[in-house]
Amino acid sequence: MSLSLEGRVAIVTGAAHGLGRCHAINLAQRGAKIVVNDIGADDAGGGRNESPAEQVVEEIKAAGGEAVAHFGDVADWNDAQALVQRAVDTYGDLHILINNAGFTRDATIFNMTEQDFDDVVRVHLKGHFAVSKFAMTHWRNQSKQAGGPIFGRLISTASESWLFGTPGQPNYAPAKAGIVSLTMGLAQMGLRYGVTANVVMPRARTRMTLKGAMGAMFEKPEEGFDNFDPENSSPLFVYLCTPEAGHISGELFLIWGQATSVWKRPEPYAVYETDDIWTVERLHEVYGPHFESRQVVTDGFTVPAM
Numbered sequence: 001m002s003l004s005l006e007g008r009v010a011i012v013t014g015a016a017h018g019l020g021r022c023h024a025i026n027l028a029q030r031g032a033k034i035v036v037n038d039i040g041a042d043d044a045g046g047g048r049n050e051s052p053a054e055q056v057v058e059e060i061k062a063a064g065g066e067a068v069a070h071f072g073d074v075a076d077w078n079d080a081q082a083l084v085q086r087a088v089d090t091y092g093d094l095h096i097l098i099n100n101a102g103f104t105r106d107a108t109i110f111n112m113t114e115q116d117f118d119d120v121v122r123v124h125l126k127g128h129f130a131v132s133k134f135a136m137t138h139w140r141n142q143s144k145q146a147g148g149p150i151f152g153r154l155i156s157t158a159s160e161s162w163l164f165g166t167p168g169q170p171n172y173a174p175a176k177a178g179i180v181s182l183t184m185g186l187a188q189m190g191l192r193y194g195v196t197a198n199v200v201m202p203r204a205r206t207r208m209t210l211k212g213a214m215g216a217m218f219e220k221p222e223e224g225f226d227n228f229d230p231e232n233s234s235p236l237f238v239y240l241c242t243p244e245a246g247h248i249s250g251e252l253f254l255i256w257g258q259a260t261s262v263w264k265r266p267e268p269y270a271v272y273e274t275d276d277i278w279t280v281e282r283l284h285e286v287y288g289p290h291f292e293s294r295q296v297v298t299d300g301f302t303v304p305a306m
């Protein structure tokens with residue numbers, strides 16, 4: 001068991017700060033050559049700055065690793081294609097894609113602007129789609145040339161918000177839901193080419209979480225284990241890229257603090273059948289009693305028991 005990434009070529013998107021920076025450094029420590037992608041946005045997605053990505057490249061090189069920067073926008077079609085090409089032109093191939101870039105602009109549905117919805121869905125969902133499209137295309141071409149499976153690892157970054165929704169993130173949560181569904185489809189497509197695709201839901205202290213409504217929860221504790229150190233999540237991203245994880249695909253993981261878990265697919269918990277077509281009355285006969293204990297909003301703003 002080597003768990004080595006020696007000679008592998010990896011793209012990490014949004015790798016100038018936070019989680020992406022940790023993933024890039026951890027992959028490089030295992031021997032991977034890294035394309036550090038980052039547009040250099042501020043925490044709300046505005047502006048461009050090349051120096052944070054360059055700093056991460058310098059940090060990796062100073063530790064004896066290999067890295068190059070790419071300053072493109074993950075959700076721009078041409079930039080996404082150029083990013084994959086950058087890996088191939090610089091290091092001769094691509095083996096690993098960690099989709100990570102993004103930003104938040106939280107508001108309730110009442111206050112959210114059309115722009116804030118479009119921009120956040122764009123960077124996360126289209127940003128995952130666009131770079132994945134060109135990476136998957138590269139892997140399919142490589143597999144056809146090789147006449148069999150090659151080595152491809154794709155990891156997407158979601159958030160628990162996709163599962164449970166969050167009233168203050170009606171742009172971010174559905175974008176993350178789309179990322180899960182996108183990645184599950186890529187996992188099925190990748191099987192024939194030797195490409196795995198998985199989703200990880202991290203939690204970490206980054207500028208994204210520190211500015212949020214729960215910011216105080218992410219502060220570094222004065223003593224005890226630092227649950228929200230972004231370093232806590234990177235080992236799972238790295239593990240899923242190793243040769244040893246080649247049989248793990250189409251899975252959804254959570255990691256933060258000292259715990260990690262792998263999640264089941266949603267499944268029905270109550271199944272009703274009828275001898276004929278369902279009618280409104282017949283549905284009321286089964287779902288009326290089923291939901292009897294959950295009288296929702298009949299007395300003002302009662303929150304249903306889930």
Ligand SMILES: NC(=O)c1ccc[n+]([C@@H]2O[C@H](COP(=O)([O-])OP(=O)(O)OC[C@H]3O[C@@H](n4cnc5c(N)ncnc54)[C@H](O)[C@@H]3O)[C@@H](O)[C@H]2O)c1
Nearest residue numbers: 014017018019039041073074100101102159203204206208
């Ligand atoms: N921090 C958490 O607790 C947490 C929880 C769940 C999911 N996530 C996800 O993890 C990922 C990383 O978030 P983070 O917390 O490290 O935030 P961060 O702000 O520290 O890092 C995000 C990086 O993405 C870059 N970026 C933004 N738009 C870009 C674009 N169009 N093209 C290329 N790069 C772009 C930014 O410049 C920044 O460096 C995000 O997808 C986020 O949704 C984070």
